[in-house]
Amino acid sequence: LMLWGGAFGFTLQVYCDFSAYSDMAVGIGRAFNIKLPENFRNPYLARSITEFWQRWHISLSTWLRDYLYIPLGGSRKGPGRTYFNLLITMFLGGLWHGAALTYVVWGGLHGLLLAAERFFRIGTDMHDENRGGLIGVVRGIMTVSLHAAGLVIFRAADLPTAWHYLARMMTAWEIHGDERLAIAWIGALVLLCTGQFLIERHRIDRPCWIELPAFAQGIALAAILYMTAWFQADKVAFIYFQF
Numbered sequence: 039l040m041l042w043g044g045a046f047g048f049t050l051q052v053y054c055d056f057s058a059y060s061d062m063a064v065g066i067g068r069a070f071n072i073k074l075p076e077n078f079r080n081p082y083l084a085r086s087i088t089e090f091w092q093r094w095h096i097s098l099s100t101w102l103r104d105y106l107y108i109p110l111g112g113s114r115k116g117p118g119r120t121y122f123n124l125l126i127t128m129f130l131g132g133l134w135h136g137a138a139l140t141y142v143v144w145g146g147l148h149g150l151l152l153a154a155e156r157f158f159r160i161g162t163d164m165h166d167e168n169r170g171g172l173i174g175v176v177r178g179i180m181t182v183s184l185h186a187a188g189l190v191i192f193r194a195a196d197l198p199t200a201w202h203y204l205a206r207m208m209t210a211w212e213i214h215g216d217e218r219l220a221i222a223w224i225g226a227l228v229l230l231c232t233g234q235f236l237i238e239r240h241r242i243d244r245p246c247w248i249e250l251p252a253f254a255q256g257i258a259l260a261a262i263l264y265m266t267a268w269f270q271a272d273k274v275a276f277i278y279f280q281f
Contacts, residue, residue, distance in 0.1 A: 041207045043224055045186040048193055050227050053081065056095070082231045085177040086160055087151040087184060102131050120156060125149035135192075140200060144192040151184065182227070 060077035067074040077096050084090035091099045107127040113120040125146065132145015154160075187204060194200035250258075 041203065042186075045190050045203075045207065046182075046224050046227050049182070049186040049189055050230065052189065053078070053230075082182055082227070083178065084181050085174055086155055086181055087148060088155050088160075090181055090185060091148070091152070098131070098134075102127050106130060117157070121153040124152045124156065128152060139197055140191050140194055143197060143200075144188050147188050147191065178231070182231075 057078040064074045064076065075096065079093040079096065081090055081093035084093050107123055110123040110126065111119055112123060126149070128145045128149030129142060130145070131148070132141040132143070135141040135145075187207070190203050190207070191197070191200040194203065
């Protein structure tokens with residue numbers, strides 16, 4: 039369980055890190071009357087890897103689609119060519135992160151998953167009838183788990199380390215008393231997904247901040263300033279800047 043907790047913890051860390059400074063860029067742009075596009079759209083509510091890439095790092099996925107996938111022929115030249123185009127696009131998307139085998143394999147894995155979903159017609163429609171209910175929940179858990187497993191490869195120092203970690207994830211299911219941190223990471227991810235679900239379900243948008251009473255805004259800002267000062271001593275660079 040500790041290994042899964044570590045994988046889900048890194049999944050949560052990457053999202054909070056990357057989504058946060060993307061939102062900061064959007065907010066700073068708005069301050070100068072520049073409207074930047076949204077870069078993350080509740081990605082952990084995705085019910086498939088196809089839908090995941092419609093919600094995750096939208097600026098990159100859109101660029102890959104417009105400048106690689108479509109020029110290669112997209113889905114216009116038959117199923118076989120479509121699968122190849124998906125594979126080569128994600129392969130190059132992995133290489134874009136860095137000249138390391140881990141990134142290449144990570145991109146290739148996502149390409150294979152996208153091609154498989156296309157072949158089996160899974161998750162190609164964000165409004166399909168299997169998005170809700172228990173089936174939708176299971177699909178969502180599988181999607182996040184596949185993403186987390188992929189990030190193990192993405193984060194690992196080399197491929198042997200990644201394979202060893204993944205193999206242990208599949209076999210080491212013992213629960214020990216010292217695995218409270220793993221449970222906490224998994225619980226935090228569940229809370230994040232729940233919050234995103236409520237936001238999307240009830241169509242809550244960021245402008246709702248403006249509708250809050252002045253005292254609530256003041257309390258929230260004071261809390262943010264307090265946390266900023268508290269964690270200032272432990273400065274950590276944005277994770278995604280490393281790639």
